[in-house]
Amino acid sequence: MKPIRFFLTFLVTFLIIQGIFGGGLLVPPEQLHASSQPGETITLKVDGWTCASCEKDLYKALMSVPGVQSADVSYSRGGAVVVVEPGKVSAEQLIQAIRGASNIFDSYQATIVPNGSLSNEKEDSGIFGKSWPSLFK
Secondary structure (H helix, E strand, O other): OHHHHHHHHHHHHHHHHHHHHOOOOOOOHHHHHHHOOOOEEEEEEEEOOOOOOHHHHHHHHHHOOOOEEEEEEEOOOOEEEEEEOOOOOOHHHHHHHHHHOOOOOOOOEEEEEOOOOOOOOOOOOOOOOOHHHHOOO
16 A cells, blocks of 8 residues: 555656646647637627616626627626627627516617727716716816
């Protein structure tokens, strides 16, 4: 039993040392970059949501579409930036997923916009509109 334990200890020590002093990668860098494919980015402007808590509903709806790698949904920017596997997901599928996430209080509508064109802050178009901030000046 002791020779097997010695061999396993030696093997684990050898692998740890090779990992630390051999560059820290078990996979060569050229194979690492070849296997990871960059995704295609689709930016959607979303209308019909009433508050920031709607973000989680839209996030779940987008992530449920097969082929979606990541989704950044932001009420303050007024939309979502979605990274998808190239050729596997269409923008229409994402629009349908957002429309399907609508509920009794919110009816979500999405449109495709050029990447990087979401505003930094959503304009408040509620009952007080632009006059609300002027009340506190």
